[in-house]
Amino acid sequence: MxxxxxxxxxxxxxxxxxxxxxxxxxxxxxxxxxxxxxxxxxxxxxxxxxxxxxxxxxxxxxxxxxxxxxxxxxxxxxxxxxxxxxxxxxxxxxxxxxxxxxxxxxxxxxxxxxxxxxxxxxxxxxxxxxxxxxxxxxxxxxxxxxxxxxxxxxxxxxxxxxxxxxxxxxxxxxxxAAALAYNSYNTESDEKNILVFDLGGGALNVSIFTPNCGFIEVKSVAGDSHLGGEDFTDRIMRLCIEEFRIKNNVDVSNDKRALNRLRLACENAKRTLSTFAMASIEIDALYNDIDFSINVSRTRFEEINADLFRSTLVTVEKALYDAKVDKVQIHEIVLVGASTQIPRIQKLLSDFFNGKQLNQSVNPNEAxxxxxxxxxxxxxxxxxxxxxxxxxxDVAPHPLGIETANGLMEIMVRRCTTIPTKSTQQFSTTEDNQMTFDVKVFEGEHPMAKDNRFLGSFQLSDIPPAPRGEPQIEVTFDINGGGLLVVSAVDKVSGNQNQLDFNSNHANLSRDEIERMFCENIKYKIDSEIPSMNDRRLEQFTVDDVARFIIDIDPSFDGIACRFLREKIDGKALVLLTRDILVKEMGFKIGPALKILNHIQNRQ
Missing domain, CATH: 3.30.420.40 (ATPase, nucleotide binding domain)
Incomplete structure (x- = not known):
């Protein structure tokens, strides 16, 4: 198959x-x-x-x-x-x-x-x-x-x-992804400027793209990772906390259990207000056996979130600016994300585009x-x-560059550059007989590199001695269609080169940490699932039972890993499975396989 x-x-x-x-x-x-x-x-x-x-x-x-x-x-x-x-x-x-x-x-x-x-x-x-x-x-x-x-x-x-x-x-x-979904349902061949307005629970995303015979050219993207439906829920929570304080002279903002109950009720109220003009919040014994109830109108909900609702248009304006498109040139506005069902959001967006009808042809929750x-x-x-x-x-969502000798950010890839892309610039040494050149990669829009997000660094070494400014060092940023970045540097005289591949460079975790977490992840799965398997008691399970269970729940243990586990369980000599073969076929999964097996044996 x-x-x-x-x-x-x-x-x-x-x-x-x-x-x-x-x-x-x-x-x-x-x-x-x-x-x-x-x-x-x-x-x-x-x-x-x-x-x-x-x-x-x-x-x-x-x-x-x-x-x-x-x-x-x-x-x-x-x-x-x-x-x-x-x-x-x-x-x-x-x-x-x-x-x-x-x-x-x-x-x-x-x-x-x-x-x-x-x-x-x-x-x-x-x-x-x-x-x-x-x-x-x-x-x-x-x-x-x-x-x-x-x-x-x-x-x-x-x-x-x-x-x-x-x-x-x-x-x-x-x-x-939403643009791809929209394009699959809309087969018109005319070139249009489509704006995707994606307001979910945690973030606002705006994108402008042009579909053309199956090709989707993204012209710009803009976003706010601190603006979403949960921020609207938070405003209702603040209203409720203040109401409870006024009525009972008690501040529940430090009671985490009360806050969690309140959050769930406020989430339900927010969803209700997308359909009805009024929502009731009723919680028995919210704090110290004190009941709480309040009616929140849609009008009140819109008032307490007015600044957040308006700020969504700032992101829209940024996307239009980067795409070099006027709002009258937008042909369709596609709504994505549960929070786009809030009536006030829809009205603000429609009014901004001079009363244009909003497109909801794609399920906003599933696009x-x-x-x-x-x-x-x-x-x-x-x-x-x-x-x-x-x-x-697609496009690069943020500017990328390197730090220069004076601490400035030298932009190598500008925001909203279409990817894949490759950009090369020439640099040189700042001191006589300088034999190394540091390449520090940053992401962000601030003119000073240190005020942007540091992504990684590497060093080009063995530069032939020469007066400062004479060596020719080419730095290249290469981004593939999936947004993966490789930064390289080469000395044009000696041919010496080095690079940093962000595809293989993990974010905050080392390879060993990822291996450990992979192993722990399966352990937790085993601990959660074994007691319920066929309603049998844990002590009734053999090592072979549980090993088969592991192989069943994770395809990473297919093939040679499966043979490895079975032969280990059966106590057979691993004649055919030398360590070299295991390293080649399984990579870092050997460690987890052994650790998980030991974990199972210890559970018996």
Missing amino acids: AEVAIGIDLGTVHSRVAIYENDQVKIIPDENGRRSTSSCVAFTDNGCIVSDAVKTLSWIEPKNTIFYVKRLIGREFNDPSIDAYKKAWPFDIVKYEDRLKIQVRFQNEIKIFSPEEISSMILRKMKENAEKYLGRKISQAVLTVPVSFTDTQRRATRDAGIIAGLNVLRVMHETS VVCGAAIEAAILTSNESEKIQNSLVL
């Missing part, structure tokens, strides 16, 4: 998975038939759980229920936004080994997880949903991210996919995952004629 790949929309609030088969996209439901899964992970006595049921656990075990992790992935602990999240969210965000981590109590121990690990648990759940629904193993996927994500956040998302046991074919902009599934099919050479000629020409 031909290898297939899935598309995954890893959302702030909900995640979705889909596959393109038989000339159409199929949204894959979870075990309960739902077309989306809450992006929450709960750590309980029975293991770690990813499901919609987790939401109800969030106010019972607030410190052990993790949500909104998409807003943490790829960020530094000292990021200004983190302080606000630490105060507002019930679980513990900590600094561990100079990195942002999440602390929970799990299996009677304090456990530390990276945002990548938490995200990988959600991705693994999406992968398992697909495998159960399709009845086959899945190992390849396209993941989506907001256009506002930095290179570090994109690579961190890719790392999460690897930890989940996926071969990540591409990390794709959410708006580009991104549909596009990701189509891209996954394209990248795995699906033979469907409907997508044969489909191609997205």
Whole structure:
């Protein structure tokens, strides 16, 4: 059977998975038939759980229920936004080994997880949903991210996919995925300027593209990673907290369990207000046996969020400016994301474009995952004629450059440059007989390099001695169609060269850390699933039972890894499987295989 790949929309609030088969996209439901899964992970006595049921656990075990992790992935602990999240969210965000981590109590121990690990648990759940629904193993996927994500956040998302046991074919902009979905349903050949307005739970993304005979040329992207539906929910929460304080002379803002219950109620009220003019919030014994109730009108909701709603248009204006397109030249406005169903958002957007009707031909909640599934099919050479000629020409979302001798940022790739692209500039030494040249890569728009995001560095060495300014050093930035960057430098005289490949350079994790997390991920899966297998007691399971279970839940243990485990279990000599063969065939998966086997044996 031909290898297939899935598309995954890893959302702030909900995640979705889909596959393109038989000339159409199929949204894959979870075990309960739902077309989306809450992006929450709960750590309980029975293991770690990813499901919609987790939401109800969030106010019972607030410190052990993790949500909104998409807003943490790829960020530094000292990021200004983190302080606000630490105060507002019930679980513990900590600094561990100079990195942002999440602390929970799990299996009677304090456990530390990276945002990548938490995200990988959600991705693994999406992968398992697909495998159960399709009845086959899945190992390849396209993941989506907001256009506002930095290179570090994109690579961190890719790392999460690897930890989940996926071969990540591409990390794709959410708006580009939505454009691909729109293009699959609209076959008109006329060139148009289409604006995608994607307002989800955690971020705002805007993209302008032009479709032409299957080709999608993205002209610009703009985004705000701190503006989404959860920020609107937060405003309702503030209103409720103040109302409770006025009525009862009590401040509940420091009670994490009360806040979690309030957050769930406010989320429901926000959704209700997209359809009805009034929403009721009623919570029994919110704090110290004090009940709470309030009616929130749509008008009041619009008032408390007025500044946030208006700020969405700033991002729209930025996208128009970068695309060099006037708003009267926009032919279609495509709505994507659950928060675009807020009536006030729709009116502001329509009024901005002089009363233009908004296009809702694509399901706003599923457009991104549909596009990701189509891209996954394209990248795995699906033979469907409907997508044969489909191609997205995306853009670089942020400027990229290097630090010069005076500390300035020398832009090598400008924002919204069409990719793939290659840019080369010539530099030289600043001192006589200088034999090394440091290349420090940054991302951002500030004129001083140090005020931008540092991505990585390398050194070109063995430059032949010469007066300063004489050596000719060519630095090249090469970005492929998937947005992966390779930076190289070459001395034109000696031919010496060096490079930094961001495809193989992980964001915040080393190869060993990813191996460990991959192993831990499967351990947690084993601990969660073994007690429920055929309702048998754990001590009744043999090592062979559980090893077969591992092989079944993770395709990374197919083929030679499967043989390796079985022969290890049977106690046979590994005559055919020398370490060299294992290294070649399994790579870093050898370590996890042995560690997981030991874990199983210790559980017996």
